[in-house]
Amino acid sequence: MNKLGQFPADGQEARKSGKFYKLTSDTALKVVSGTKTPVLLNMFVSNDVMSVGELVIPAGGIGPRQTEFDVHDGDAVFYVKEGPLTFFFKESKEVFYIEDGDFAFIPKGYEYKVINYSGKVAKAVFVVAPKL
Numbered sequence: 001m002n003k004l005g006q007f008p009a010d011g012q013e014a015r016k017s018g019k020f021y022k023l024t025s026d027t028a029l030k031v032v033s034g035t036k037t038p039v040l041l042n043m044f045v046s047n048d049v050m051s052v053g054e055l056v057i058p059a060g061g062i063g064p065r066q067t068e069f070d071v072h073d074g075d076a077v078f079y080v081k082e083g084p085l086t087f088f089f090k091e092s093k094e095v096f097y098i099e100d101g102d103f104a105f106i107p108k109g110y111e112y113k114v115i116n117y118s119g120k121v122a123k124a125v126f127v128v129a130p131k132l
Contacts, residue, residue, distance in 0.1 A: 003029055004031070005048070006046070007029045008044075008045070010047070010048075011047030012048065014047070023044040023045070025054060028042035028043055028053070028054070029042070029043040030043075031053075033068070034068040035068075036068060037068055039057050039058070039065070040055075041053050041055060042056065048131065050130075050132060051126075051127070054081075054124070054125050055067070055125075056122075057116040057122045057123075059116060059119050059120050066113055066115040067113050068113060069090055069113050071109060071112070072130065074132065075106065075108050075128070075132075076105070076129075077103060077104070077105055077106075078114075078125070079103050079125045080100055080122075081100070081124060082100060082123040083098060083100050083102070083118070083122050083124070084097060084098060084118060086098070086116075087106070087112055088113050088114075088115060089110060089111070108130070
């Protein structure tokens with residue numbers, strides 16, 4: 001967790017050096033998000049400008065697998081690689097069903113959770129960019 005905010009390198013240093021980083025699911029920073037309903041985040045970039053990663057929600061269990069509620073200081077975009085996924089917004093109680101190849105845009109400040117009702121692992125690539 002101490003690498004969050006500076007992975008794969010400190011943002012300012014990386015922009016000065018111009019170094020190229022090849023990042024894959026195998027080399028990503030692995031982060032378990034949540035304590036009640038933990039899910040895996042493969043973090044590809046986490047710096048002073050943005051975070052880019054892959055959300056992996058397993059299948060199975062007594063009920064649907066899901067993230068805990070989250071809110072960001074910047075806009076977020078999700079691309080569903082392997083779905084479907086359901087996005088639930090806490091305040092409005094709105095629900096959006098997102099399938100493979102679909103995108104979800106979540107404006108800054110909206111509290112939401114992502115739910116996997118399917119019987120298989122679901123994956124989505126995300127970008128959160130509070131400084132853009």
